[in-house]
Amino acid sequence: MHFTGRGVLVDIEGTTSAVAYVYDVMFPFARKGIASYVAQHWDDDALASVREQFAADAGRDLATPDELTAEALRLMDGDVKATGLKTLQGLVWEAGFHSGELQAHVFADVPPALTAWREAGLDVRVYSSGSIHAQRLFFGHTEAGDLLSYFSGHYDTTTGPKREAASYTAIANAWGLAPAEVLFLSDITEELNAARAAGMQTALVVRPGNAAASPIEPPHETIESFEQITH
Numbered sequence: 729m730h731f732t733g734r735g736v737l738v739d740i741e742g743t744t745s746a747v748a749y750v751y752d753v754m755f756p757f758a759r760k761g762i763a764s765y766v767a768q769h770w771d772d773d774a775l776a777s778v779r780e781q782f783a784a785d786a787g788r789d790l791a792t793p794d795e796l797t798a799e800a801l802r803l804m805d806g807d808v809k810a811t812g813l814k815t816l817q818g819l820v821w822e823a824g825f826h827s828g829e830l831q832a833h834v835f836a837d838v839p840p841a842l843t844a845w846r847e848a849g850l851d852v853r854v855y856s857s858g859s860i861h862a863q864r865l866f867f868g869h870t871e872a873g874d875l876l877s878y879f880s881g882h883y884d885t886t887t888g889p890k891r892e893a894a895s896y897t898a899i900a901n902a903w904g905l906a907p908a909e910v911l912f913l914s915d916i917t918e919e920l921n922a923a924r925a926a927g928m929q930t931a932l933v934v935r936p937g938n939a940a941a942s943p944i945e946p947p948h949e950t951i952e953s954f955e956q957i958t959h
């Protein structure tokens with residue numbers, strides 16, 4: 729596809745990176761580490777906002793490390809993209825990325841595309857349910873090296889849910905671009921529908937291991953590699 733805008737907004741799981749890496753490596757790492765992280769950091773500032781977010785989402789105070797951990801694991805069982813859970817996962821992943829136990833997967837076409845897009849003067853940003861802290865850890869520690877400098881902005885669920893048009897309007901406003909100047913890349917039709925409703929250009933990214941995307945009329949343009957996007 730030929731893209732004539734100024735910004736590219738990328739999803740992570742199923743778009744830049746394999747769903748299996750997130751589900752089979754990162755989520756189990758978080759699941760294993762949450763109880764001890766919460767117990768050790770219960771009184772830390774970093775956990776204070778997590779505790780508030782969990783309490784607000786649950787509608788009740790989670791007064792002990794065990795209660796918060798149980799709620800986090802319950803949310804993880806349902807793959808709920810709650811802001812508090814995503815912030816907590818990012819804090820647990822931090823040690824793994826810093827030690828080298830976690831090294832983020834990116835598809836082989838991603839690093840050369842990021843280079844080409846930068847050379848073409850495009851502004852590339854990330855929108856993921858993973859917290860901004862987790863996104864920065866992820867792209868700072870990939871199998872292909874540190875890719876963080878290719879991204880000039882990050883958005884997460886603190887801007888809004890990924891399936892709501894208002895989130896994409898807010899991102900474009902924060903970015904200082906008209907929505908039509910932004911191409912959003914994702915594996916999830918409902919996210920693309922929301923971006924399209926906000927006026928963004930869209931492309932459905934089909935990667936090995938992705939679930940079949942929900943059909944929509946008119947369909948989103950489909951790509952299997954970032955190489956297919958020229959500018």
Ligand SMILES: CSCCC(=O)C(=O)COP(=O)(O)O
Binds near residue numbers: 754817855856
């Ligand atoms: C920072 S990588 C972890 C991604 C994550 O936690 C997740 O839920 C996947 O969300 P995405 O919006 O990238 O599909």
Ligand SMILES: [Mg+2]
Binds near residue numbers: 740742914915916
């Ligand atoms: Mg995705």
